[in-house]
Amino acid sequence: MKITLSWLKEHLNFKAGIDKLTSTLTDIGLEVESVQKVGGEKNNFKIAKIIKAIKHPNADKLKLCDVKITNNKIVKVVCGANNAREGLFTVYAGPGAVIPKTNFELKVAKIRGVESFGMLCSESELNLSAESAGIIELKANDTQIGKDYFNKKTEEVIDISITPNRPDCLGVRGIARDLAATKIGSLKVSKKFKLNNKFKQPIKISILKEKNQGCATFGACYIKNIKNTESPQWLKDRVISLGLRPISAVVDITNYVMYDLNRPLHAYDADKIDQEIIVRNSKKGESLSALDNKKYSLDSEMCVIADRSGPLGLGGIIGGTSSGTEFETKNVLLESAYFYPSSIRKTATKLKIDTDAKYRFERGIDPNSIVDGLELGAYLIKQICGGEISKFSTTGKNAFAKHSIKVSKDKFKDTIGFNLSNSEITKILNSLGFETKFKKDSFLVTVPTWRPDIEKDIDIIEELIRIKGYDQIPLIYPEKTRLQDTLNFSQKLFHFSQRATANRGYLETVTWSFTDSKVDKLFSAGEKEIKITNPISTDLDVVRRSIFSNLAIYLKKNQDRGFSDIALFEVGPVFFGKNPGEQLTVVGGLRSGDVGKKNWLVKSRKVDAFDVKADVLFILQSLGVREQDLHISSQSKACYHPGRSGAIQLHSKEGPFLAYFGELHPSIISRLDFKEKSISGFEIFLKNIKQPKQKDYLSKSNYSVSEYQKSERDFAFVIDKQFSAADLEKIIYMVDKDLIRKVTAFDLFEGSNLGENKKSLALSVVIQSFNRTLTEKDLDSLSKKIIQTVQQKTGATIRS
DSSP: OEEEHHHHTTTEEEOOOHHHHHHHHHHTTOEEEEEEEESGGGTTEEEEEEEEEEEOTTOTTOEEEEEEEETTEEEEEEEOOTTOOTTOEEEEEOTTOEETTTTEEOOOEEETTEEEOSEEOOTTTTTSOSOOSSOOOBOOOGGGTTSBSSOSSOEEEEEEEOOTTOGGGGSHHHHHHHHHHTTSEEEOOOOOOOOOOOBOOOSEEEEOOOTTOOEEEEEEEEEESOOOOOOOHHHHHHHHHTTOOOOOHHHHHHHHHHHHHSOOOEEEEGGGSOSEEEEEEOOTTOEEEBTTSOEEEOOTTOEEEEETTEEEEETTTEEBGGGOOOTTOOOEEEEEEEEOHHHHHHHHHHHTOOOHHHHHHTTOOOGGGHHHHHHHHHHHHHHHHOOEEBOOEEEEOOOOOOOEEEEEHHHHHHHHSSOOOHHHHHHHHHHTTOEEEEOSSEEEEEOOTTOTTOOSHHHHHHHHHHHHOGGGSOOOOOOOOOSSOSSOHHHHHHHHHHHHHHHTTOEEOOOOSEEOHHHHHHHSTTSOOOBOSSOSSTTOOEEOSSTHHHHHHHHHHHHHTTOOSEEEEEEEEEESOSSTTOEEEEEEEEEESEESTTOTTSOOEEOOHHHHHHHHHHHHHHTTOOGGGEEEESOOOTTEEEEEEEEEEESSTTSOEEEEEEEEOHHHHHHTTOSSOOEEEEEEEGGGSOOOSSTTTTOOOOOOOOSSOOEEEEEEEEEETTSOHHHHHHHHHTTOTTTEEEEEEEEEEOOGGGOTTEEEEEEEEEEOOSSSOOOHHHHHHHHHHHHHHHHHHHOOEEOO
């Protein structure tokens, strides 16, 4: 919605400057998009006449025009418009002029070998409308050649973004009313016009009673013996400031009233109406040649204004060419009607029509403004075009009742945080056109018919605080004391697992919970498939039962694009049933390619099960699981390589499974045709990680370094094959947690000379104290204790 300060002053007495005005508009919800100056900066655009127009010698679609820009000067201009012709009055922009649409400064330039001194302008280039098909055609004469096309007076145009719930502010009067409520100025009393209506409106008007009739009221007046002409300069300036182009006095007046009062009008050439006006539903197959130069095929039940010959226009949307006014029009029928928003919206959407009238009617026009619009429109036509005005006729519903809303004062305080006095409530609401009556703890508000958006008491509360000022709402600072954690334990595990896995060099993927059934079967052998009844695509036809299903798909896509050394992970749900809750959150990762390829200190090798085992141990420890609580075994799933994989359980082999890890099964790698065959992965089941009792269960321990020398002792035990290296490491570590820093298995030997079901495990033990230097005696004593403990718990012997 565009308004100018001079136009606003016709409705509002105010002295505030443009900055104060725009900030106030934004504060009350009428956001100012821009403020532009028009008029003064456009003094390089002149009225000119084409004296001669011939084909460009070097271009088929261009014309070379001789353009008279003053009585004594003719210049050559190259023009590509189809309507450029001899004798046409148009708008000329000379060198140095800045085109408003593009901000391009014109210079003398050669176009296809011919110099062009400026250009002839279209409405689109001057930001007058979207019309760009041809140059502007003016109804001018030789005496106007060389005169400025734009008014030299600078005018500031305010462009306001009107929200859909404020149709009343699609008119200057509505904006002025809102501003007056803020006390920035006072609203002027609406003018009363003496029209001297002497004769009866002669054209019969009827609204047919039909299902889904779109018109409630049709008001009209007849103005005879007018002389339609160009609009006076003040009216042209108003129309141009709206981004429209002046057409004729009658059309410009209807546009002026629409923007001034938010009251669309339509003017018919009364002599083109076949006997009477009939407001009815359209019939399927009817057509309308509209004023936008398009022909529309109508469906049934579209509201049309018709005569006995057929449709004259679409009610509230657009008029037809058959009854449009022209400069030769002598008698006018002026329409001011009320159309239902639903009917307007339905018809305009079907026909893809967007007009200023439609924009207003679909949001809600004041149904009681019919006479106001007729009075102002008829008065201006008489003042500019002359003629005699008939009495007003109204067909259909004469008046629309106002509705009332009860508002509790306590609700206002509960919603906003403070109270308003009765006098303040009255002043604000009355200034907006509402009526108020007070009771003990509430007040009754009668809503004006120009506010269709006000339906409930909360809407009244919004009006009060909008005008009072949102900055008046007292600030209540939130309490900073947290009584409970922001995230629960499972949520923390989710985010910490993301961070820990990324720290190991994995790249996170986010995929669907749906996957390809062919891939899912490879990782979920023996489990029941969960089909999707209506999949979004054929390759996403099941819910995934393994986190590897989608990871494998995207790992292969990366390999196919040349990224073989890559690590991907995802934290997400896997499903074991179709019922709610039958799912688990799993951390899954896949690695492929070489390790240490870019490290000159380490020889490059293929990724293996031990790499992903290290990743899993790091992640679990990052999630608060202590290393000594982990039990590592060779158990595995079918999707892993049977001899190069394992499992991690909590506390013992009877404990819940925390993770699986290992190389993928060779058959899966072959079936999926991976280019890089060395692929290892892991799965971590967050549900099986128990929440510790202490509150700081996920906090990291302080990093500490001993200042005393460390020592290493190696042990080789002959032990039953049922015991794993992890079992032995744990037993040794528990001998003395204060002195034993690290236990690592570094060698495994099996042979017939060891005995049946026996193996030899060699382990390195790092021993270090934090408070003293250990003597040889201390080391020997601890070594003996380690040997004795292992022998007692496993029956192992020291290998000689």
